[in-house]
Amino acid sequence: xxxxxxxxxxxxxxxxxxxxxxxxxxxxxxxxxxxxxxxxxxxxxxxxxxxxxxxxxxxxxxxxxxxxxxxxxxxxxxxxxxxxxxxxxxxxxxxxxxxxxxxxxxxxxxxxxxxxxxxxxxxxxxxxxxxxxxxxxxxxxxxxxxxxxxxxxxxxxxxxxxxxxxxxxxxxxxxxxxxxxxxxxxxxxxxxxxxxxxxxxxxxxxxxxxxxxxxxxxxxxxxxxxxxxxxxxxxxxxxxxxxxxxxxxxxxxxxxxxxxxxxxxxxxxxxxxxxxxxxxxxxxxxxxxxxxxxxxxxxxxxxxxxxxxxxxxxxxxxxxxxxxxxxxxxxxxxxxxxxxxxxxxxxxxxxxxxxxxxxxxxxxxxxxxxxxxxxxxxxxxxxxxxxxx
Amino acid sequence: xxxxxxxxxxxxxxxxxxxxxxxxxxxxxxxxxxxxxxxxxxxxxxxxxxxxxxxxxxxxxxxxxxxxxxxxxxxxxxxxxxxxxxxxxxxxxxxxxxxxxxxxxxxxxxxxxxxxxxxxxxxxxxxxxxxxxxxxxxxxxxxxxxxxxxxxxxxxxxxxxxxxxxxxxxxxxxxxxxxxxxxxxxxxxxxxxxxxxxxxxxxxxxxxxxxxxxxxxxxxxxxxxxxxxxxxxxxxxxxxxxxxxxxxxxxxxxxxxxxxxxxxxxxxxxxxxxxxxxxxxxxxxxxxxxxxxxxxxxxxxxxxxxxxxxxxxxxxxxxxxxxxxxxxxxxxxxxxxxxxxxxxxxxxxxxxxxxxxxxxxxxxxxxxxxxxxxxxxxxxxxxxxxxxxxxxxxxxxxxxxxxxxxxxxxxxxxxxxxxxxxxxxx
Numbered sequence: 001x002x003x004x005x006x007x008x009x010x011x012x013x014x015x016x017x018x019x020x021x022x023x024x025x026x027x028x029x030x031x032x033x034x035x036x037x038x039x040x041x042x043x044x045x046x047x048x049x050x051x052x053x054x055x056x057x058x059x060x061x062x063x064x065x066x067x068x069x070x071x072x073x074x075x076x077x078x079x080x081x082x083x084x085x086x087x088x089x090x091x092x093x094x095x096x097x098x099x100x101x102x103x104x105x106x107x108x109x110x111x112x113x114x115x116x117x118x119x120x121x122x123x124x125x126x127x128x129x130x131x132x133x134x135x136x137x138x139x140x141x142x143x144x145x146x147x148x149x150x151x152x153x154x155x156x157x158x159x160x161x162x163x164x165x166x167x168x169x170x171x172x173x174x175x176x177x178x179x180x181x182x183x184x185x186x187x188x189x190x191x192x193x194x195x196x197x198x199x200x201x202x203x204x205x206x207x208x209x210x211x212x213x214x215x216x217x218x219x220x221x222x223x224x225x226x227x228x229x230x231x232x233x234x235x236x237x238x239x240x241x242x243x244x245x246x247x248x249x250x251x252x253x254x255x256x257x258x259x260x261x262x263x264x265x266x267x268x269x270x271x272x273x274x275x276x277x278x279x280x281x282x283x284x285x286x287x288x289x290x291x292x293x294x295x296x297x298x299x300x301x302x303x304x305x306x307x308x309x310x311x312x313x314x315x316x317x318x319x320x321x322x323x324x325x326x327x328x329x330x331x332x333x334x335x336x337x338x339x340x341x342x343x344x345x346x347x348x349x350x351x352x353x354x355x356x357x358x359x360x361x362x363x364x365x366x367x368x369x370x371x372x373x374x375x376x377x378x379x380x381x382x383x384x385x386x387x388x389x
Numbered sequence: 390x391x392x393x394x395x396x397x398x399x400x401x402x403x404x405x406x407x408x409x410x411x412x413x414x415x416x417x418x419x420x421x422x423x424x425x426x427x428x429x430x431x432x433x434x435x436x437x438x439x440x441x442x443x444x445x446x447x448x449x450x451x452x453x454x455x456x457x458x459x460x461x462x463x464x465x466x467x468x469x470x471x472x473x474x475x476x477x478x479x480x481x482x483x484x485x486x487x488x489x490x491x492x493x494x495x496x497x498x499x500x501x502x503x504x505x506x507x508x509x510x511x512x513x514x515x516x517x518x519x520x521x522x523x524x525x526x527x528x529x530x531x532x533x534x535x536x537x538x539x540x541x542x543x544x545x546x547x548x549x550x551x552x553x554x555x556x557x558x559x560x561x562x563x564x565x566x567x568x569x570x571x572x573x574x575x576x577x578x579x580x581x582x583x584x585x586x587x588x589x590x591x592x593x594x595x596x597x598x599x600x601x602x603x604x605x606x607x608x609x610x611x612x613x614x615x616x617x618x619x620x621x622x623x624x625x626x627x628x629x630x631x632x633x634x635x636x637x638x639x640x641x642x643x644x645x646x647x648x649x650x651x652x653x654x655x656x657x658x659x660x661x662x663x664x665x666x667x668x669x670x671x672x673x674x675x676x677x678x679x680x681x682x683x684x685x686x687x688x689x690x691x692x693x694x695x696x697x698x699x700x701x702x703x704x705x706x707x708x709x710x711x712x713x714x715x716x717x718x719x720x721x722x723x724x725x726x727x728x729x730x731x732x733x734x735x736x737x738x739x740x741x742x743x744x745x746x747x748x749x750x751x752x753x754x755x756x757x758x759x760x761x762x763x764x765x766x767x768x769x770x771x772x773x774x775x776x777x778x779x780x781x782x783x784x785x786x787x788x789x790x791x792x793x794x795x796x797x798x799x800x801x802x803x804x805x806x807x808x809x810x811x812x813x814x815x
Contacts, residue, residue, distance in 0.1 A: 023694070023697050023700060023701070026700075026701060027697070027700030027701055030701075031700075031701065031704050034704075035704050035708070038708055038726070039711075041723055041725070041726070042711060042717070042722070042723060042726050043717065044723065045721060048717065048718050048720070048721035049721070050720060050721075051718060051720060051721075052720060090750070090753060090754060093744055093748050093749075093750035093754040094744050094750060094753070094754040094755065094756070094757065094758075095714070095719075095740055095743070095744055098718065107568070111567050111568055114560075114563035114564075114567065116563065116566060116567065116568070116569050117568060117569065118568075118569040118570060118571050119568060119569070119570045119571070120570070120571045120572075120573070121570065121571075121572055121573065122573045122574070122575060123572065123573070123574045124574075124576055124577075124748070125574045125576055125577030125578070125580050125581075125584070125585070126576045126577050126584065126585045126588070126715070126743050126747055126748055127585070127714065127715055127718060127743075128580070128582070128585050128586075128715060128716050129716055129717055129718055130718035130720070130721075131574070131577070131580070132529070132580055135572065135574070138570075138572070139570070139572070142568060142570045143540070145568050146566060146567060146568050149567040149568065150564055150565070150567065153564050153567075154564075157554075159554075163511065165512075165513055166510075166511040166512045166513055166550075167511070167547065167550055167551070167554075168547075169513050169543070170508060170511075170513060170514065170542075170543055170546040170547065170550070171508075171513070171514050171515075171516065171539050171542055171543055171546070172513050172514070172515045172516075172539075173515070173516055173517070173518055173535055173536065173539055174515050174516070174517045174518070175517075175518045175520065175532065176517060176518065176519045176520070177520050177522050177528060178489075178519055178520060178521055178522055179521075179522045179523065180522035183522075183525070183528070185525075185717070188522065188525060193707065196707075197704050197707070200703060200704060201700075201704070204699055204700050204703060205700060208696055208699075208700055211696075215696075296696060297419045297605075297695060297696060298419070298422070300696050300699050301419070301422055301423065301427075301699070303699075304699045304703050305427070305431075307703070308703065308706060308707075309434070309438075311707060312435070312438055312439075313438065315524070316523070316524060317524065317525075317526075317582075318439060318442065318444070318524075318526065318582050318583075318586075319444055319524045319526060319527065321444065322441050322442065322443060322444040322445075322526075322582070323438055323439075323440070323441065324437065324438075324440055324441065327437065327438055341492075344492070344523040345490070348521070348522060348523050349489070349490050351490050355490055
């Protein structure tokens with residue numbers, strides 16, 4: 001048998017194992033399918049709407065009623081009325097409403113009399129997205145109300161409408177959101193979370209696949225099949241798994257950027273490349289963990305810790321700059337971080353090769369890491385001299 | 390008399406099972422690793438990662454084609470905000486875009502050529518903000534900074550224009566701001582990212598480590614051809630409640646310690662606000678831990694092998710985080726996932742912990758969540774009894790099940806002998 005045939009026979013052996021253990025199928029395809037369905041349907045709206053905002057209207061005037069109506073009519077907000085501040089505050093503390101807005105008594109009269117009354121609002125910033133959006137919505141409403149009052153006054157003073165516009169709004173900002181025009185959370189989060197979950201799956205499944213040989217004592221059978229070459233053994237196993245994971249990865253990319261039309265300013269083919277590189281880099285990370293710790297249970301625990309951390313340290317929610325410096329350096333150890341940077345260049349800026357070539361190199365460097373421990377793994381496979389549990 | 394004897398044997402059985410389970414936990418390295426190392430170190434690790442939690446001085450570039458005193462003042466004021474720092478002044482948009490692609494800056498503020506002229510002509514002058522959406526926090530910072538500076542500038546310019554239109558200074562200031570506002574964010578003053586996230590992660594760690602640990606143990610028992618559910622022989626299939634309460638008691642006791650460490654000590658170490666009453670939080674924690682024990686006991690029944698829990702359920706941790714409603718608001722959940730979120734104790738544990746400890750509400754602030762947790766506890770208690778019953782049934786009917794499996798394999802033409810050589814499982 002030549003080496004290619006041996007690789008194929010290891011691959012056939014791996015397929016037989018996969019067929020016999022439903023866990024492999026459930027742990028890879030099953031988990032990613034569930035997560036994809038979850039995140040895509042969960043964040044389907046893109047931006048939350050009808051966030052409950054409590055209003056305590058102590059004024060009960062036409063102006064205050066109008067304020068409530070307008071607030072209710074915004075896409076973001078939904079008004080919940082309260083009679084007392086304490087009831088509203090309790091509901092805000094318990095997370096039922098995102099904010100409380102108190103309209104003071106005599107607001108209408110005081111506006112007419114230029115006494116500059118104050119609307120007070122309280123936001124629950126612990127329910128992050130709803131709090132921030134409610135805050136933004138309330139601020140906009142106060143500014144709009146101000147504008148409306150000003151317009152009435154200026155009209156009464158005899159200004160014409162075009163003059164009034166210049167008076168009320170001398171400066172305007174025209175905001176362009178690059179790469180995500182509608183502030184869509186689905187595009188923002190799912191585009192990284194699904195590859196992140198896949199990274200997790202690749203690392204765990206590969207550690208399990210390699211570790212199971214030790215755990216069930218079948219590693220000598222594996223070495224016999226591969227002609228006592230650890231490289232051939234790994235090649236055979238990786239052949240199967242790379243095909244499986246790449247297929248999953250390509251389906252994810254197709255799903256996001258083709259079928260669901262997530263915005264992408266670059267090319268979808270480059271994202272296939274990014275996904276493939278992330279997968280093989282994650283495979284390398286998984287192999288390395290098992291080489292260093294040829295005890296399946298420990299290796300899996302370490303792999304779990306490592307891959308869950310990858311989600312945080314990729315820096316797509318809280319940017320890396322906001323983390324302590326000694327954590328920032330650690331981020332390069334995670335393939336997902338490089339995938340994210342690639343994603344920014346290709347999906348958001350459409351920068352192409354010039355933008356992401358260094359991420360390609362970073363991801364390829366991962367492939368050299370497992371070479372360090374090959375002989376260690378081979379020894380473990382032959383002597384089975386590590387605890388099995 | 391008979392009653393008394395029943396209670397006595399019940400208590401003795403319970404005690405035996407309780408002690409046996411504790412012994413199992415402490416003699417298993419893997420479980421200890423999860424409970425002790427993960428339970429103690431994870432919370433610290435996440436706190437370190439999210440320690441600052443605030444993104445300040447996001448670098449932006451300005452392209453000032455107007456080059457007038459108004460635009461220059463605007464730029465100075467943006468630079469002075471906490472959110473944004475003017476990192477570069479570019480001569481044209483191309484240069485700014487290049488800087489953005491190189492990730493040197495995360496936003497561009499552009500003043501068009503007619504900015505100053507329009508202001509001089511009493512028209513609306515428009516400036517443009519280009520925000521990098523690769524993280525929404527960049528966008529948020531750029532938005533907040535430019536909008537606040539804009540509102541401030543508008544006030545200044547309006548003052549000038551109204552006095553030109555013949556108003557006195559007092560009249561003008563009254564017209565400019567007929568309605569004032571005061572905004573408060575009492576629990577999270579600066580919209581700090583870490584405050585809400587860490588509070589949520591802490592409770593999820595309690596639930597997930599308990600579940601992983603218990604599943605590891607259940608898987609191990611099964612691999613050794615024991616069962617986690619085997620009832621004492623003398624009971625002849627009765628006494629499920631003893632087993633459930635005995636095993637549960639062991640985890641409950643252990644997590645009382647770990648839970649208190651996570652809920653009280655970790656936030657104190659990192660200065661996360663603890664505004665609640667100790668008694669309230671402790672009461673909530675006890676309900677949550679009890680809930681988690683029966684939750685884990687029920688779902689760990691699905692785990693047949695030691696390691697499989699990580700492969701199958703690790704991805705549930707981020708999902709649980711989303712289901713708490715701390716980031717994505719509960720009101721925006723699609724109906725199905727809202728129902729789905731009722732499966733997990735963490736959904737309600739996180740909310741009540743945040744309401745009690747971080748927001749400082751009294752026990753009423755977590756009332757509805759605690760009622761659901763109690764209901765969950767009752768249901769999961771029933772389910773874990775049912776699981777033990779089912780497990781027992783399977784153990785006693787092993788032969789029958791195996792025969793059926795073999796028959797199926799023969800029908801499908803699978804070579805069992807070759808398979809066992811590779812799998813070497815059972």
